[in-house]
Amino acid sequence: MxxxxxxxxxxxxxxxxxxxxxxxxxxxxxxxxxxxxxxxxxxxxxxxxxxxxxxxxxxxxxxxxxxxxxxxxxxxxxxxxxxxxxxxxxxxxxxxxxxxxxxxxxxxxxxxxxxxxxxxxxxxxxxxxxxxxxxxxxxxxxxxxxxxxxxxxxxxxxxxxxxxxxxxxxNELYPACNSEWSSDRGGRVWCSTKSGGVHRDWAGVPRMLFSPGSGQTRCVCVRLDDPTHSNNPNLQEYKDCPPQAESCLLSQD
Structure with a gap:
């Protein structure tokens, strides 16, 4: 051994x-x-x-x-x-x-x-x-x-x-978003310099990251000034959320 x-x-x-x-x-x-x-x-x-x-x-x-x-x-x-x-x-x-x-x-x-x-x-x-x-x-x-x-x-x-x-x-490249949910207001995801347990000097914006292996998506924070993210086909914007917004409301549908 x-x-x-x-x-x-x-x-x-x-x-x-x-x-x-x-x-x-x-x-x-x-x-x-x-x-x-x-x-x-x-x-x-x-x-x-x-x-x-x-x-x-x-x-x-x-x-x-x-x-x-x-x-x-x-x-x-x-x-x-x-x-x-x-x-x-x-x-x-x-x-x-x-x-x-x-x-x-x-x-x-x-x-x-x-x-x-x-x-x-x-x-x-x-x-x-x-x-x-x-x-x-x-x-x-x-x-x-x-x-x-x-x-x-x-x-x-x-x-x-x-x-x-x-x-x-x-996780270092795509830190997880902060999230909250309530029955009356629905859900919200947002990014901060400490979201996902990753302390950094940038907040980023919420995006959906699709995992081909699991077939599921999760909310991650990405840097708009990093060109590598634009080439990732597994990243998607949230519906009805401005591309540069640091916080997105989630539909209750």
């Missing part, structure tokens, strides 16, 4: 050289892989569920096992996250399904963006809790080697990070 993570670090540096947090995130995961610790079977991990006569508080995520004893108020009996201990419930970290069926390590149908979120959780545990070892099973073999399943998950991670970078780049 370390070799694969280092490869992903190289990809991250090449594609997103300005994202220091991303590089740090990968290096933290690489440290987890280097300090592999011991190998546990599910039967042994289940003994660390915090219940009476248990050996402590362990949980696993993507086959990596962590000691969460210092968070006992959260992971111990009666804690809000007690159902995570003694098992690998990777799927539930991003789905929020805390039923027995949902508390599983099967992440085969998660989207690339969900896999990115799952690795964010893995980085959180690596930073805040003690790494104990690896869980033999879906993600690691009897000898502690990454399984084909884990390699597929890592491939999905790489795809998810690429999509995330593309979305962030598009």
């Amino acid at each position: 370390l070799k694969y993570v280092v490869a992903l670090i190289s990809v991250s540096v090449a594609l997103w050289s300005g994202c220091e947090w991303l590089n740090l995130w990968f290096w933290e995961l690489a440290e987890v892989s280097q300090d592999s610790g011991r190998l546990l079977r599910q039967e042994e991990l289940s003994l660390y569920n915090g219940r009476e006569d248990s050996r402590g508080l362990y949980l696993a995520i993507l086959g990596q096992v962590f000691d969460v004893e210092k968070g006992r108020k959260h992971y111990g009996p009666g804690g809000g996250y007690r159902f995570f201990t003694g098992r690998d419930a990777s799927r539930a970290f991003v789905t929020g399904d805390f039923t027995e069926a949902g508390l599983t390590d099967d992440v085969s149908d998660l989207s690339p963006s969900q896999i990115v979120a799952l690795y964010d959780w893995l980085a959180f545990y690596q930073k805040d809790y003690t790494h104990v070892g690896r869980l033999i099973g879906r993600f690691y073999s009897e000898s502690g080697k990454p399984t084909d399943v884990l390699q597929q998950v890592e491939a999905s991670l790489a795809q998810g990070l690429k999509l995330k970078a593309q979305a962030e780049k598009e």
Whole structure:
């Protein structure tokens, strides 16, 4: 896994050289892989569920096992996250399904963006809790080697990070509009120097941006003095709204 993570670090540096947090995130995961610790079977991990006569508080995520004893108020009996201990419930970290069926390590149908979120959780545990070892099973073999399943998950991670970078780049180019709606006045969209969470020195004007991939449109702010926008066939003006207006009323139809 370390070799694969280092490869992903190289990809991250090449594609997103300005994202220091991303590089740090990968290096933290690489440290987890280097300090592999011991190998546990599910039967042994289940003994660390915090219940009476248990050996402590362990949980696993993507086959990596962590000691969460210092968070006992959260992971111990009666804690809000007690159902995570003694098992690998990777799927539930991003789905929020805390039923027995949902508390599983099967992440085969998660989207690339969900896999990115799952690795964010893995980085959180690596930073805040003690790494104990690896869980033999879906993600690691009897000898502690990454399984084909884990390699597929890592491939999905790489795809998810690429999509995330593309979305962030598009958001910088086309920040989202501010919006409001009321039953009596209808809707309104407008642009400001802080709309879409992107702080900038220009406000822009509202336009509808069509996404071919999803078949949907969203309101974005564009600069009138940027000629690249005039060549984008996916940008459309709002009906009955002046082209240079920073605010547009939306029809209730």
